[in-house]
Amino acid sequence: MKKQTDWWRDAVIYQIYPRSFADGDGDGTGDLKGARTRLPHLASLGVDAVWLSPFYASPQADGGYDVADYRAIDPMYGDLADAAALISEAHALGLRVIVDLVPNHSSERHEWFQRALAGDPAARERYHFRPGRGPGGSEPPNDWESIFGGPAWTRTKNPDGTHGDWYLHLFAPEQPDFNWDSPAVHDEFRSVLRFWLDLGVDGFRVDVAHGLVKPAGLPDVGASRQLRLLGSEPLPFFDQDGVHEIYRSWRRVLDAYPGARIGVAEAWTPSAARTALYVRPDELHQAFNFHYLNTAWDAAALREVIDESLDSLRAVGAPSTWVLSNHDVVRHRTRLGGGLPRARAASLLMLALPGSAYLYQGEELGLPEVAGIPDEARQDPSFFRDTGQDGLRDGCRVPLPWARGGPSFGFGTGGSWLPQPPEWGGLSVAAQTGDPDSTLELYRTALRTRRTTLAGPTATDTLDWLEAPDGVLAFRRGGFVCTANTRETAVRLPARPGELLLASGPCDGGAELPGDTTAWWSVRG
Incomplete structure (x- = not known):
């Protein structure tokens, strides 16, 4: 426990x-x-x-x-x-x-953002509103792009129908970004x-x-560095x-x-x-x-x-x-x-x-x-x-x-x-359920084995890498060894690691590890 x-x-x-x-x-x-x-x-x-x-x-x-x-x-x-x-x-x-x-970010329907659109100064401080660039402020305040594509800015309309400031949304326009410089957002x-x-x-x-x-x-990114998806x-x-x-x-x-x-x-x-x-x-x-x-x-x-x-x-x-x-x-x-x-x-x-x-x-x-979900769905x-x-x-x-x-x-x-x-x-x-070869039963067995073998007060936060052929990962954690063959073809391990506990696919428990297969082993000493 x-x-x-x-x-x-x-x-x-x-x-x-x-x-x-x-x-x-x-x-x-x-x-x-x-x-x-x-x-x-x-x-x-x-x-x-x-x-x-x-x-x-x-x-x-x-x-x-x-x-x-x-x-x-x-x-x-x-x-x-x-x-x-x-x-x-x-x-x-x-x-x-x-x-x-x-x-x-919040929804554009959040009470705060609705008040901000209506001109409430306190509410506006909780989001990023900025005047545009270019003639009449017609261009976004900077070159940031939305994760979902297109500019990360949408222009508002003033209560009288004229064009207003722009607001920042790193995601969809319906998701205005909070301004975390505002103490009210923290609270x-x-x-x-x-x-x-x-x-x-x-x-x-x-x-x-x-x-x-x-x-x-809010400095420009530069066109050559724009990313559409979350990345590194x-x-x-x-x-x-x-x-x-x-x-x-x-x-x-x-x-x-x-x-x-x-x-x-x-x-x-x-x-x-x-x-x-x-x-x-x-x-x-x-x-x-x-x-x-x-x-x-x-x-x-x-x-x-x-x-x-x-x-x-x-x-x-x-x-x-x-x-x-x-x-x-x-x-x-x-x-x-x-x-x-x-x-x-x-x-x-x-x-x-x-x-x-x-x-x-x-x-x-x-x-x-x-794959192949219809566009209309x-x-x-x-x-x-x-x-x-x-x-x-x-x-x-x-x-x-x-x-x-x-x-x-x-x-x-x-x-x-x-x-x-x-x-x-x-x-x-x-x-x-009940099929010993199914993926569901593999997960059930793996989680049960993990709980009894790898988790809890005796669990180790480290691993020791073992000698293994090219394309194979092998490591030991206490009395447990994991071998993972990332190659499509079988490889022969330097030695049988121990007693086979579980394998992701057919494995006879010997020194040969099939392709695209991970095996767990119990070892002594």
Whole structure:
């Protein structure tokens, strides 16, 4: 049993994208009641906590990441009573609950922004309003581009109908960025933290944690350096040092509550060393390891990013996190190439590493990215603003299959908001449960083995690399050895590592390791 104070250091945390997890009222859209009914699946899977993507009141211009009211539930997901019931039932099942927090921007429908558009000076100070450049202020204030394509600025109209100032939105125009130079913004978000902590949540995943603070003067980027997607190149509107004082303030709020409540940074930074700054002892507890997520299925590259991650985070006393899929990227079964065998091998490698692991809903079923979604069914705002942009996110957000058949394979009685492939019945929870060769049972066994072998008070935060052929990763953690063959063909290990505990594919337990296969071994001495 993990200590109450350090449960998060080696936790396995499962991401629920509420709209696509389970539908409790039959309207074709997932909701909190549906998620609550499926919590036993997560308990039986063996995860330690769930993280829910936003369910706040929102016009849904960007899947709920445009929040109109941070203290209310959007009616499509239920109400505060449903949220309280989910938290209570999760706790009864031994699961902690982490909720998304979106502090970089609000919805344009947020009360503050509506007041700002009406001319309220105090409200305007809470966002970035600037006069335009060029004749009559007709050009944006600088050259920043939106993550979703096009300018990061939209021009307003004055109450009398004339053109007004421009406002900043690093994402969609419906998502104006907060101005964190405003003390009112700081006060509001500390209040929001306390509201949800009082309701019983165990932590927050901080959306765009690297984006809150903008540089003085909002300088141009330069056309040659513009990026359309979140990435690792230094940019003036990301990863400013000023964000860290915000998280020190939040840490004091978190530490005032019992039970080790945590903060998790979604921070896209230029290096692992920069990521480590977000998890210093007086800041947040974890930060997503996007450097690992973006690494190809290549032994040398993986070893380099694993070492860099562990070394950087060890320097600040924080655990590393490992993640392969989420609601913003192509599912790793598809992204890594090699199909399901490679995805299973990558999952076992990730779960063997020291630190905490994040799973995205459906990866335990081996779900692929859904390609060929008709244009008329698309919902991702980046699709409408920049057709053909890499990384369209609808394909990883298709609702989960729970049953072999039915109108939405058990997702709900009213169909599903994105079309499910007809073959998904064979990948459903019902189809895979009890099948020892299924991906679901592989995950269940892996998490059980991880809990008994690699996690808890005796867990080690380090690993020792072992001699291995080219294309193979081999490391030891105490009495545990992991070997991962990233090649497509079988290789012969220098010796049989020990007693075979688990393998991602057919493996006879000898010294030969098949291609695209990870094996776990128990060793003595």
